[in-house]
Amino acid sequence: MxxxxxxxxxxxxxxxxxxxxxxxxxxxxxxxxxxxxIISQIVTDLELANDVLQEVFINIWRKIESYDPGKGRLFTxxxxxxxxASIDTLRSKSYQNSQKNQMMPEHEDWNAxxxxxxxxxxxxGFRKILERLKKEHRVLIEIAYFKxxxxxxxxxxxxxxxxxxxxxxxxxxxxxxxxxx
Amino acid sequence: xxxxxxxxxGIIESxxxxxxxxxxxxxxxxxxxxxxxxxxxxxxxxxxxxQYAMLNQVQPSRNLKSRIFAAIDMEKDQENIGSVQSxxxxxxxxNKTGVVAMSGWQRYFAAAAVILLLxxxxxxxxxxxxxxxxxNLYDQLLASQTELASHNQVLQTKLLDYEKAVGYMKDPxxxxxxxxxxxxxxxANSLTTVYWDxxxxxxxxxxxxxxxxxxxxxxxxxxxxxxxPVDAGVFDIKEGPGLVKxxxxxxxxxxxxxxxxxxxxxxxxxxxLYVLGKV
Numbered sequence: 001m002x003x004x005x006x007x008x009x010x011x012x013x014x015x016x017x018x019x020x021x022x023x024x025x026x027x028x029x030x031x032x033x034x035x036x037x038i039i040s041q042i043v044t045d046l047e048l049a050n051d052v053l054q055e056v057f058i059n060i061w062r063k064i065e066s067y068d069p070g071k072g073r074l075f076t077x078x079x080x081x082x083x084x085a086s087i088d089t090l091r092s093k094s095y096q097n098s099q100k101n102q103m104m105p106e107h108e109d110w111n112a113x114x115x116x117x118x119x120x121x122x123x124x125g126f127r128k129i130l131e132r133l134k135k136e137h138r139v140l141i142e143i144a145y146f147k148x149x150x151x152x153x154x155x156x157x158x159x160x161x162x163x164x165x166x167x168x169x170x171x172x173x174x175x176x177x178x179x180x181x
Numbered sequence: 182x183x184x185x186x187x188x189x190x191g192i193i194e195s196x197x198x199x200x201x202x203x204x205x206x207x208x209x210x211x212x213x214x215x216x217x218x219x220x221x222x223x224x225x226x227x228x229x230x231x232q233y234a235m236l237n238q239v240q241p242s243r244n245l246k247s248r249i250f251a252a253i254d255m256e257k258d259q260e261n262i263g264s265v266q267s268x269x270x271x272x273x274x275x276n277k278t279g280v281v282a283m284s285g286w287q288r289y290f291a292a293a294a295v296i297l298l299l300x301x302x303x304x305x306x307x308x309x310x311x312x313x314x315x316x317n318l319y320d321q322l323l324a325s326q327t328e329l330a331s332h333n334q335v336l337q338t339k340l341l342d343y344e345k346a347v348g349y350m351k352d353p354x355x356x357x358x359x360x361x362x363x364x365x366x367x368x369a370n371s372l373t374t375v376y377w378d379x380x381x382x383x384x385x386x387x388x389x390x391x392x393x394x395x396x397x398x399x400x401x402x403x404x405x406x407x408x409x410p411v412d413a414g415v416f417d418i419k420e421g422p423g424l425v426k427x428x429x430x431x432x433x434x435x436x437x438x439x440x441x442x443x444x445x446x447x448x449x450x451x452x453x454l455y456v457l458g459k460v
Contacts, residue, residue, distance in 0.1 A: 024253070028246055033238030034231075040239060050242050057249045058256065071210060072197065073224065075231040080199040128237065144200055151202070169200065170191025177194055180229040 009074055016064045028057060031075065035082045041127055042086035042146050043095075052089050056082045087148030129179040137172035144169055187212070188222045197227055244316065251312075255305060262298050342423040346387070349424055354380045358436060360458030367440070368392050371455045375402075375436045376424060382431050384413055385424040391455060393418060394440055400455070401445045404433035415445040435459045 007015065007026065015023035035056060040049040059081055067077050089095055126145075130138050143149045143157075151169070155162040195201040196209045213220040349355060358375040362368060372389040386402055394400060402413040413436070414427040439446075440453040 021250075025246075025250075028249065032246070033240050034234035036241040037234065037237060037239045050245055053241050054245060054249050054252065058252055061253050061256065070214075073227045073231065075234070076197050076227050079230075079234070083199055126233075126237075129233075145198060170195060173191045173194035173198070173200075174189065177226055177229070180226075180233050 010069075013064075013067065013069060013074060017067075024061065027060070031078060032057075034075075035078060038079060038082050038126070039086045042083065042148075043089050045098075048089065048095070049086075052085050053082075056085050059085065083145075083148075090148065126176075129176060132179055133172055133175055137168060137175060140165065140169050141172050141176070182212075182216070184216050184218055187216075188219060193219070193223050193226050197223065197230065244320070248313065251309060255309060258305065259302065262302060346424050349376050349378075349385055352378065354378055356460065358458045358460055360436060360438065360456040363437075363454045363457050366455050367453060368455055371438075373438060373456050373458075375458065377430070377433075377460070382429050384427040384430050384436075386416060386427050387424050388416075388418050391418055391438070397443050398440055399443045399445060400438050401441045401449070402427050403437045403439065403449050404430040405435040405437065406430075406433050410437070410449050412445065412447075415441070415443075433460060 007023065012023055012027065016027065032053065036049060036053050039052045039056070040046065043049050043052055056078070060078055063081070067074065071077075130141060133141065140154065140158075143154055144151070149157070151162060151165045154160075155165045158165070160168075192201065192205065192209055196206060201209065213223060350357075356377045356379055358377060360373045360375060362371040368391075370390050371392070373391065374387045374389060376385040376387065377383075378385075384402075384404075391400060399415045399417065401415045403410040404413045405411075411430065411433070412428065413430055416425045416427065435458060437449070437457045438455050439449040439451070440455065441450060
């Protein structure tokens with residue numbers, strides 16, 4: 001890490017809001033790895049994941065003014081920016097076209113996880129704890145969290161009532177919380 | 182409100198992970214304001230999530246940080262241009278207040294300044310793009326250059342070995358002793374050569390063919406002096422043509438090689454006699 005000093009979350013946020021370069025460098029050194037990990041689990045193309053991470057940090061820099069600590073921690077805010085950017089990329093036309101020639105099976109692959117150039121990402125990050133969930137729970141988290149489908153879409157695709165989708169996702173999330181402890 | 186039930190309903194997790202719908206989000210944010218214990222439970226989950234994410238990382242590519250900071254610097258430039266543009270836009274309105282009208286050349290000057298700025302921004306994008314691709318190219322070149330350099334070093338060492346070997350072979354004082362395989366020995370293909378300097382009495386060995394020894398064994402060269410074996414040193418089989426310098430032998434009628442335990446033996450193991458050559 002390039003920076004030797006550390007900040008409290010409160011200090012860091014106010015420095016970031018005043019556009020402090022050093023604080024931003026610190027932010028990058030500390031969080032680029034974990035954000036990159038989540039991105040690469042959604043956008044499984046390694047090169048592309050780097051581009052998404054760049055976009056995410058520029059967005060953080062642009063939007064830091066609107067970050068509200070009352071609604072959640074800084075990391076949570078950044079994590080959601082990263083996930084949203086990744087899912088946008090996943091759904092973009094150019095990405096879909098580039099994936100067409102490769103594999104895009106409809107159903108079976110949803111719970112197969114992803115791979116990046118020989119590195120099996122099933123065993124890092126959140127996917128590692130996903131493996132411990134029951135299959136029906138795992139599939140739902142996979143398509144809701146990593147593929148970004150809405151509850152309504154999942155209900156239609158999986159042919160389960162909307163209420164059941166919600167309950168199952170919440171149950172799965174409660175399980176995840178236990179594993180995170 | 183039963184906060185315990187609410188906390189264990191999964192809403193916290195779906196809110197934090199961005200899976201809650203807008204109505205749920207709004208409700209949750211309101212609830213957090215009125216119930217500190219819910220807010221606390223949210224923070225606990227956020228912290229465990231963050232800690233987990235910190236422990237399970239894959240690093241992005243190394244030059245990404247500089248790329249991002251270059252892009253942010255460009256953003257800053259644009260912000261500055263934006264403020265200059267709005268300043269220029271305000272100028273005519275000052276006119277109407279009747280203080281001082283902007284004269285013709287001033288207006289042209291302002292317009293020219295804006296145009297120049299826009300051109301320079303455009304060039305910034307263009308050059309940054311160029312810079313990025315050159316940077317990539319440079320990285321690639323650097324990698325292949327390093328590879329070539331190390332390859333070159335290997336070749337140089339080999340060449341030096343060859344030169345030295347040829348030097349010995351050309352020396353008119355050198356006696357060359359061919360040591361073919363011992364017909365009763367373990368390996369019929371074995372072949373080595375001894376170069377023996379008749380002036381200095383230095384002995385150099387070249388291994389043509391010998392099976393690779395096991396890890397705890399080593400080959401040992403013997404000089405036969407009046408029917409008695411004299412140790413001329415142990416050696417490892419090197420790659421390439423390099424001559425191995427052995428012990429100095431003042432007088433001998435023949436040379437032989439046996440396979441011995443690592444470090445060599447005092448007397449040769451005759452069953453493991455691989456090659457033999459008379460002077």
